[in-house]
Amino acid sequence: MSTTTAPAPRRTAPALPRKGSAPAPRRTAWTPTLLLLLGAVYCLVPVVWVVTAATKSRQELFTTFTYAPGSGFWDNLTELSSYRGGVYWQWMANSALYAGAGALLSAAVSGVTGYALAKYRFRGRSAVFNVLLAGVLMPPITLAVPQYLLMSKAGLADSYWSVLLPSILSPYGIYLSRIYAEAAIPDEVVEAARVDGAREWRLFRSVALPMMVPGLVTVFLFQFVAIWNNFLLPYIMLGDDHKFPVTVGLYSLLQQGANEPALYTLVITGALLSILPLIALFLGMQRYWRVDLLSGAVKS
Amino acid sequence: MHRRLALAAAAALCGTLVLSACSSDGGSGDSAKAASGPVKLTFWSWAPNMDKVAEIWNKAHPDIQVSVLKQAGGDDLVTKTITAAKAGNAPDLLQAEYQALPTLVSNDVLADIAKQAGSAKSQFADGVWKQVTLGSDAVYAIPEDTAPLAFYYRQDLFEQYGLKVPTTWDEFAAAARTLKQKAPEKSLTTFSANDPGLFAGLAQQAGAKWWTTSGESWKVAIDDPATKKVADFWSGLVKDGSVDNQPMYTPAWSKALNDGTQIGWVSAVWAPGVLTSSAPDTKGKWAMAPLPQWESGASVTGSWGGSATGVTTGAVKSGHAEAAAKFATWLNTDPEALAGLVQQVNVYPAATSAQTGSLLSAAPEFFANQPDFYARAAEIAKGTAPAAWGPNVNVAYSAFKDAFGKAAQDKGDFGPALSTMQQSTVEDLKKNGFQVG
Numbered sequence: 001m002s003t004t005t006a007p008a009p010r011r012t013a014p015a016l017p018r019k020g021s022a023p024a025p026r027r028t029a030w031t032p033t034l035l036l037l038l039g040a041v042y043c044l045v046p047v048v049w050v051v052t053a054a055t056k057s058r059q060e061l062f063t064t065f066t067y068a069p070g071s072g073f074w075d076n077l078t079e080l081s082s083y084r085g086g087v088y089w090q091w092m093a094n095s096a097l098y099a100g101a102g103a104l105l106s107a108a109v110s111g112v113t114g115y116a117l118a119k120y121r122f123r124g125r126s127a128v129f130n131v132l133l134a135g136v137l138m139p140p141i142t143l144a145v146p147q148y149l150l151m152s153k154a155g156l157a158d159s160y161w162s163v164l165l166p167s168i169l170s171p172y173g174i175y176l177s178r179i180y181a182e183a184a185i186p187d188e189v190v191e192a193a194r195v196d197g198a199r200e201w202r203l204f205r206s207v208a209l210p211m212m213v214p215g216l217v218t219v220f221l222f223q224f225v226a227i228w229n230n231f232l233l234p235y236i237m238l239g240d241d242h243k244f245p246v247t248v249g250l251y252s253l254l255q256q257g258a259n260e261p262a263l264y265t266l267v268i269t270g271a272l273l274s275i276l277p278l279i280a281l282f283l284g285m286q287r288y289w290r291v292d293l294l295s296g297a298v299k300s
Numbered sequence: 301m302h303r304r305l306a307l308a309a310a311a312a313l314c315g316t317l318v319l320s321a322c323s324s325d326g327g328s329g330d331s332a333k334a335a336s337g338p339v340k341l342t343f344w345s346w347a348p349n350m351d352k353v354a355e356i357w358n359k360a361h362p363d364i365q366v367s368v369l370k371q372a373g374g375d376d377l378v379t380k381t382i383t384a385a386k387a388g389n390a391p392d393l394l395q396a397e398y399q400a401l402p403t404l405v406s407n408d409v410l411a412d413i414a415k416q417a418g419s420a421k422s423q424f425a426d427g428v429w430k431q432v433t434l435g436s437d438a439v440y441a442i443p444e445d446t447a448p449l450a451f452y453y454r455q456d457l458f459e460q461y462g463l464k465v466p467t468t469w470d471e472f473a474a475a476a477r478t479l480k481q482k483a484p485e486k487s488l489t490t491f492s493a494n495d496p497g498l499f500a501g502l503a504q505q506a507g508a509k510w511w512t513t514s515g516e517s518w519k520v521a522i523d524d525p526a527t528k529k530v531a532d533f534w535s536g537l538v539k540d541g542s543v544d545n546q547p548m549y550t551p552a553w554s555k556a557l558n559d560g561t562q563i564g565w566v567s568a569v570w571a572p573g574v575l576t577s578s579a580p581d582t583k584g585k586w587a588m589a590p591l592p593q594w595e596s597g598a599s600v601t602g603s604w605g606g607s608a609t610g611v612t613t614g615a616v617k618s619g620h621a622e623a624a625a626k627f628a629t630w631l632n633t634d635p636e637a638l639a640g641l642v643q644q645v646n647v648y649p650a651a652t653s654a655q656t657g658s659l660l661s662a663a664p665e666f667f668a669n670q671p672d673f674y675a676r677a678a679e680i681a682k683g684t685a686p687a688a689w690g691p692n693v694n695v696a697y698s699a700f701k702d703a704f705g706k707a708a709q710d711k712g713d714f715g716p717a718l719s720t721m722q723q724s725t726v727e728d729l730k731k732n733g734f735q736v737g
Contacts, residue, residue: 059580062554084348145383152387236380239344239391241370252372256348264577 047275054272058265076269083253083263088270090242091249095228096277097160098245102167103224107216109168114177114215115208119190129178135171141232148236162237163245167227173219180215181208217288225278246274339623341366341615343393344381346373347647350395353640357630364623366393375694378403385409385614392615392624396441397607398431399500399693402511405440406691410610412438416625423633423651427686432608434689435513441608442632443650444641447568448681449501449601452575454563455587455669457486461563465589469533472592476542479563489564490544490553491534493705496697498548498566501602503527504685506594511690517735518690523722528715529594535707535714545708554578566591568604569648569677572664584669590680599683606650608632648677655681692728699724 048067056064057072064070080088117129143166151162185208193207209216231247238244241252250270253263343354343366351368358365369391371377378400384390385407396404404410417439421429424443432441451472453465461482466472476488492498503510506526512519521527537543544562546553556562557579565571575586591601609631611624631637638654641647649655655678663673670676690696703717729736 058577062551062578063558063581148383149387152389157384157387157389235372235376236383239342239369239371239384239389248372252346252370255372255374255377256346 050268050272050275054265054269056265061265061268072265073269076265080266080269080273083266087242088246088249088266091244091246092274092277094160094243095245095247095274098163098167098234099224099227102164102227103220105164105168106170106173106223107220110170110173110177110219111209111212111216112204113174114179115181115185115204115212117174117178118181119185119187119208132171132174136175138171140226140230144232144236147233151237157237158239158243160243163234163243166233167223167230170219170223170226173223176219176222177212177215180218181212184211184215214288217285221282221285224281228274228278246270250274338362339364339620341393341620341624341627342391343368343395343609343627344371344377344391345369345395346371346377347395347645349644349646352644353631353637356636356640357627364627366627373397375400375697378694382407382409385612388614390612390614392612392618392620393628394441394610394612395444395607396610397605398603398687399497399689401432401440401608401610402434402689402691403693404610405434408613410440411613411616411621412440413442413611413621413625413628414439416622417442417629420629420633423653425650425652425682425684427684428606428650430686431689441610442628443606443608444632445606445647446650446681446684447570447603447605447648448677448684449498449505449566449568449591449604450571450677450680451589451591452565452567452571452586453589454560454582454585456585457560457563466592467590468596469592469594473533473537473542476537477540480542485561487544487556487562488542489562489566490546490548490556491538491708492546492548492553493701493708494547494549495604496700496704497604499530499700499704500687501568501604502530502566504602504687505591505600506530507685509688510696511688511693514737517737518729519737520690520722520726520729522696522725523718527718531714531718535712538708539711539713541711545711547705558582569681570605572666572673573646576666583666586667587670588667588673588676590676599680600685601680601683602685603687608650652678690725690729691734692725692732695728696721696725 052067052069053061054076055073056070057075060070060072117125147166148157148162151157151165156162156165189207189211190203193203198207228245229247230245231251234245235248235251238248241249244252250267253267253270256263341364343350345368348370350370354366354368371380373395378396381390381394381396381404390409394404394410396410401410414437420442421439425446428443428446432443433439451466457463458465461479463475463478464471466475472488479486479488500510503526506529508521508524508526508530510520510522510524510527512521534543538545544556546556553562557565557575558581560582565575567574571588575582590599593600609628611621611628615621615624631641632649633651635653638649638651639659641649642654642659649659654660655674660674660678663671667673699721700717703720704714706712707714707717726736
């Protein structure tokens with residue numbers, strides 16, 4: 001689900017029509033098309049698998065043809081919902097809280113920071129930015145255990161905060177916001193607003209922020225998906241299974257010890273349901289990417 | 301993917317943690333006991349419905365309230381627990397697999413509860429109790445469930461192909477070969493390089509003692525003659541194709557069990573649960589027999605899995621050791637608790653009284669054709685060979701998966717793979733500051 005393209009400001013001039021020369025007949029480029037098709041199949045096969053496997057009952061799961069839909073979807077759904085008093089929906093709600101609040105706060109922090117780094121000149125600016133770049137290169141996995149020790153020193157281990165707080169600061173989000181602010185907010189507009197007497201906060205709030213919306217939406221989506229899919233951080237941080245996000249919760253259904261059959265059908269159904277919010281979010285927020293305030297702001 | 305990352309982090313973490321294992325200070329005893337209000341204990345367990353058993357306790361003991369926090373089991377949980385203990389957030393009580401106990405003890409996670417719970421010894425078989433004392437005078441956990449190995453086979457297909465239920469490993473090999481001749485597309489079983497626990501159990505049966513201590517130093521004997529014998533036996537079967545070489549617990553394996561491509565399974569007493577979900581169409585067609593023996597007439601078996609309930613050093617520090625040990629003992633020896641464990645949590649209890657009592661009089665539903673299932677299981681369990689675990693079982697296990705996985709895939713010799721396993725285990729022990737003799 002993380003295969004989105006960063007929205008590049010559209011600057012390409014429309015091709016000038018030439019007089020006299022007839023347009024060459026369009027040839028289908030077979031090699032790239034085939035390659036892309038292969039890529040699409042590669043990405044979609046697992047999704048198709050999850051969808052069909054979720055419809056199979058326990059009896060059908062390993063016995064019927066892999067991509068043939070089964071008859072047990074409704075039973076799986078009710079069984080999943082009633083499992084341990086509906087703890088699955090608690091996990092979904094937790095995931096929504098972690099990812100929703102985390103991504104929102106992260107987008108806010110990234111927006112402010114990125115804007116400041118892009119539009120103000122102050123001492124240590126490049127140092128801050130370089131540290132951020134280093135942060136982008138650091139895989140979050142390596143930070144999980146130190147963050148756990150830190151949180152536990154603060155007495156926050158095994159709390160909602162322990163998962164929420166580390167998700168708010170996203171070096172990549174700040175980096176993206178800075179790049180975006182630099183490209184999307186022309187200095188002339190900032191200066192014009194200052195000349196018109198706007199204070200700095202007003203300037204950010206009413207002039208810069210609307211221009212940064214497409215960039216911030218991207219940051220929000222990236223961060224939402226990253227938190228939603230995150231496993232190791234909540235796995236280490238949380239001991240109370242009622243605070244688990246859906247990733248860790250489903251994992252605990254698979255690892256129940258040998259005495260109990262692994263609840264494959266429940267896990268697969270749970271996995272299918274857990275990607276629906278992501279799909280809905282992407283479809284719903286796509287239109288914000290089309291908003292391009294840059295086109296009319298200044299003549300460049 | 302996530303799991304692999306978690307394991308990688310786990311491996312990296314273990315290295316640093318073991319080194320600093322000796323640095324934390326000892327507990328301050330039970331003196332700090334809270335003055336008022338009920339003692340609140342937390343219990344990490346992966347077993348489903350464990351909270352319902354704890355509920356029985358909570359009703360009867362208003363002064364000690366236990367809340368079960370359900371975790372994902374497996375090797376990752378050991379790492380998670382060690383990390384939590386280092387940060388001072390360990391739960392008071394802990395479910396742990398036997399092979400993880402030395403790791404947890406050497407990382408100062410589990411407390412010695414010999415004083416509070418030593419009297420429970422008489423309720424368990426000797427070999428089982430030895431696993432929680434680690435061969436010392438201490439008691440680090442109370443046995444919860446055991447998993448003696450047995451041989452499961454498809455009764456109907458054995459009859460159809462005129463196979464005799466093997467009582468020795470020689471007969472087992474002969475049966476595998478006969479089956480291949482009569483029905484080349486079928487296999488007696490598979491050798492799974494994904495399940496080191498099974499291989500360890502088979503080696504135990506042959507008399508292997510992988511980790512032993514003498515004084516302050518560890519001795520690792522993964523490539524001892526007993527284990528070699530087991531490795532060579534399976535290597536021979538895999539090499540000439542008499543048994544399959546695909547890993548267990550994959551969809552393909554489930555399918556093979558369900559449609560009768562594989563007609564036998566060397567597994568533990570919990571096999572009915574797995575067969576229920578993996579091979580639902582074969583209900584009532586399986587039977588359990590004792591594990592084939594190396595010496596005709598013997599009745600030795602190994603185990604694959606099983607777990608115990610431990611009290612953490614964290615509980616000692618917060619003055620809850622007494623209460624926690626009481627609960628751990630109750631959970632695994634009290635008739636009411638054992639009934640809960642058997643009926644709700646679905647474990648095969650470690651307490652000998654529960655193994656033969658009325659609790660397990662009815663066979664599992666999937667094995668309704670074998671009404672004396674649990675009576676036989678108790679008989680098999682009596683011959684469980686003691687296990688000898690060390691502080692880096694996880695390293696040995698992952699070395700097994702790598703080396704044996706490759707050897708099984710290539711249908712090659714298992715000898716070199718065994719040496720690799722031995723070598724990696726010894727090196728890791730040395731690297732982590734243990735003396736290796």
